[in-house]
Amino acid sequence: MFERLRCFIRARWRFRGYEPQPVTVKTVCRWVGQFSPPDRKYLPTLLKHIRYVDEQETRRILFDLNRQLVERLANEGIPIEKIIYVQVDEAGSSSPFMLGLLKNDARLDRLDCKFVDSRDVRMLRDTTDSLEEGAIIYVDDFAGTGRQFCRSRDFVIPYTVGNFAEFFLVPFICEEAVRELAKRGVEPITAGIHKAEDRLLRTECTLVAPKIRDHLTSLSSRINPKWALGDRNMGAMIVFYRNAPNSVPLILRGSLNQDPYVGILPRSTDLPPFF
Amino acid sequence: MPSTDKLQASAPKVVPSGILKDLRPDQVVPSKNNPRRLFDPRPLKDLKDNIRQHGVLVPITVFPIRGQDKYSILDGERRHRCCVELEQEGLTLTIPANIVEPPTKVAGLLYMFSIHGYREQWELMPTALSLEIVMRELGEKDNQKLVNLTGLSEPQIERCKKLLKFPKRFQDLSLDTNPQTRIPSNFWIEALPLLDLSERVLPDLTKDLTRNGVTQKLVDKYRSGAIKSVIHFRRVMEAYEFAQPERKKVVVDRIRHYILNPNLETRKAFDEFVLDNRRIQNAITACESFVSDLRGYKLRYVADKDNLMAALEKVRSYVDHLISRLEGTDPPPPPLDDQPREKS
Numbered sequence: 001m002f003e004r005l006r007c008f009i010r011a012r013w014r015f016r017g018y019e020p021q022p023v024t025v026k027t028v029c030r031w032v033g034q035f036s037p038p039d040r041k042y043l044p045t046l047l048k049h050i051r052y053v054d055e056q057e058t059r060r061i062l063f064d065l066n067r068q069l070v071e072r073l074a075n076e077g078i079p080i081e082k083i084i085y086v087q088v089d090e091a092g093s094s095s096p097f098m099l100g101l102l103k104n105d106a107r108l109d110r111l112d113c114k115f116v117d118s119r120d121v122r123m124l125r126d127t128t129d130s131l132e133e134g135a136i137i138y139v140d141d142f143a144g145t146g147r148q149f150c151r152s153r154d155f156v157i158p159y160t161v162g163n164f165a166e167f168f169l170v171p172f173i174c175e176e177a178v179r180e181l182a183k184r185g186v187e188p189i190t191a192g193i194h195k196a197e198d199r200l201l202r203t204e205c206t207l208v209a210p211k212i213r214d215h216l217t218s219l220s221s222r223i224n225p226k227w228a229l230g231d232r233n234m235g236a237m238i239v240f241y242r243n244a245p246n247s248v249p250l251i252l253r254g255s256l257n258q259d260p261y262v263g264i265l266p267r268s269t270d271l272p273p274f275f
Numbered sequence: 276m277p278s279t280d281k282l283q284a285s286a287p288k289v290v291p292s293g294i295l296k297d298l299r300p301d302q303v304v305p306s307k308n309n310p311r312r313l314f315d316p317r318p319l320k321d322l323k324d325n326i327r328q329h330g331v332l333v334p335i336t337v338f339p340i341r342g343q344d345k346y347s348i349l350d351g352e353r354r355h356r357c358c359v360e361l362e363q364e365g366l367t368l369t370i371p372a373n374i375v376e377p378p379t380k381v382a383g384l385l386y387m388f389s390i391h392g393y394r395e396q397w398e399l400m401p402t403a404l405s406l407e408i409v410m411r412e413l414g415e416k417d418n419q420k421l422v423n424l425t426g427l428s429e430p431q432i433e434r435c436k437k438l439l440k441f442p443k444r445f446q447d448l449s450l451d452t453n454p455q456t457r458i459p460s461n462f463w464i465e466a467l468p469l470l471d472l473s474e475r476v477l478p479d480l481t482k483d484l485t486r487n488g489v490t491q492k493l494v495d496k497y498r499s500g501a502i503k504s505v506i507h508f509r510r511v512m513e514a515y516e517f518a519q520p521e522r523k524k525v526v527v528d529r530i531r532h533y534i535l536n537p538n539l540e541t542r543k544a545f546d547e548f549v550l551d552n553r554r555i556q557n558a559i560t561a562c563e564s565f566v567s568d569l570r571g572y573k574l575r576y577v578a579d580k581d582n583l584m585a586a587l588e589k590v591r592s593y594v595d596h597l598i599s600r601l602e603g604t605d606p607p608p609p610p611l612d613d614q615p616r617e618k619s
Binding site (some may be wrong): 072073074077078117119121122125129132133134135152155156157158159160161162164165182183184185187215 | 452
């Protein structure tokens with residue numbers, strides 16, 4: 001009972017506004033209740049090390065990063081009309097959503113910059129053809145391995161014409177993605193690089209005793225022994241109000257359709273359909 | 276039409292800024308058009324060993340990227356890659372670099388062509404669309420002049436031009452970012468002769484559907500899986516070309532049926548008209564006896580060689596053309612994802 005209370009206080013306070021599944025007494029009790037009493041004592045430690053980014057913070061970070069970048073580019077001779085903002089994924093996913101937020105908050109519509117969907121290769125090509133030089137700014141909320149971003153970017157970039165500096169505007173990014181971007185000359189514009197040593201369940205992390213880490217990892221392995229720490233076993237510990245990245249450990253997300261294990265911060269695609 | 280001199284004047288010019296700098300590997304970024312499978316690992320290893328021992332002796336050529344405190348490579352991708360790898364191994368080194376002015380739009384495109392010439396599996400559509408810009412900017416359409424400018428081969432230019440003949444709405448199907456639904460560029464190149472043929476032998480159908488309508492039918496057929504490989508379109512052409520006069524009408528009717536029926540598979544429709552194996556075997560025998568006959572003449576030391584050289588050139592030209600025609604294949608299938616995709 002005590003652990004449930006500790007988890008609830010920590011989760012309810014810290015994860016306010018988590019959209020896929022609100023954090024309530026019921027969801028916290030269900031999540032804690034599926035673990036045996038000896039296991040439960042480690043759960044508050046796990047929750048403590050999650051970096052939760054709420055809507056307000058996401059908007060603020062995006063706005064600030066963008067303002068700094070636009071000012072920097074202007075100082076280096078790239079005016080706003082030579083900037084192309086690119087969403088890198090399909091409608092409804094995080095990239096178009098983040099670009100939408102930024103567009104509203106920074107009132108980009110009132111400026112002369114361009115907006116292109118990376119899947120509209122023709123438009124990207126025509127826009128770069130007419131501008132001839134400038135900057136391409138890809139926008140998203142998070143990058144884990146960076147593979148998905150690089151796959152989209154590598155396909156469209158041969159169609160661009162002229163000289164364009166490339167930036168990836170992203171509130172948080174894992175160090176693995178930074179390496180992938182560096183190979184391509186894409187500069188991350190970010191509020192923080194999420195290093196392996198900051199991820200609680202990674203062996204590189206020294207924030208907790210190895211015994212606690214191994215125990216939490218074994219609990220996560222019960223859900224999926226191969227990808228216990230999420231996609232590519234990255235073990236990311238950053239969660240956005242809109243959704244958790246798929247590189248977050250499964251102990252936080254639960255099983256697909258939340259059966260047999262439920263999560264405290266499931267991704268929207270982890271939840272069962274209503275119909 | 277612009278003269279070759281004028282064209283050459285518009286060709287890529289590296290404008291030196293007169294600066295030679297020592298750059299760290301992380302200050303240099305690869306060209307955006309650099310295909311990652313460009314380099315053979317073995318020569319790269321030799322170069323790396325050499326750089327480990329002596330450093331980079333020949334400066335690379337780079338231009339500053341406006342907006343970033345970095346430089347993009349125009350020449351020296353291999354040296355840079357070796358330096359990056361050596362740095363990862365713990366070696367600290369700098370790369371001497373000639374700094375030049377950023378290339379103009381056309382110069383950048385022409386540089387891209389030179390890279391694409393080396394690609395193992397290069398996608399034709401970016402090259403075709405870039406060639407379109409070059410033709411527009413320089414006002415040049417002549418194949419030979421474009422060969423000189425771009426470094427692409429004439430068959431490559433011809434293939435690009437074929438792609439550009441299709442309306443944008445069809446070209447855009449090859450720009451689909453989803454490899455599962457993307458129509459490969461070769462589809463259009465292989466379909467073009469069939470579209471021309473159907474326009475010629477089935478004017479009523481083309482009038483009813485329009486040429487774009489017939490093209491759409493072929494796209495639907497491809498999407499339904501009835502075209503197992505785009506090179507199977509060649510069977511249609513062969514079936515028509517080699518049909519005896521009394522069988523021509525049957526073939527034409529079959530083409531009509533093939534176009535209108537989205538599920539009729541190409542080989543099923545046309546194999547009965549094509550005697551592929553016998554013709555291929557005859558061609559192989561002809562190649563073998565040609566080489567054997569030439570060997571028999573012991574021509575290595577002939578003094579009066581001009582006519583012979585001219586004749587051999589003719590053979591080479593024909594063979595090159597034939598090989599390049601035969602090499603047009605389906606692009607490789609997209610890589611299979613064995614692991615879940617990253618999502619945030």
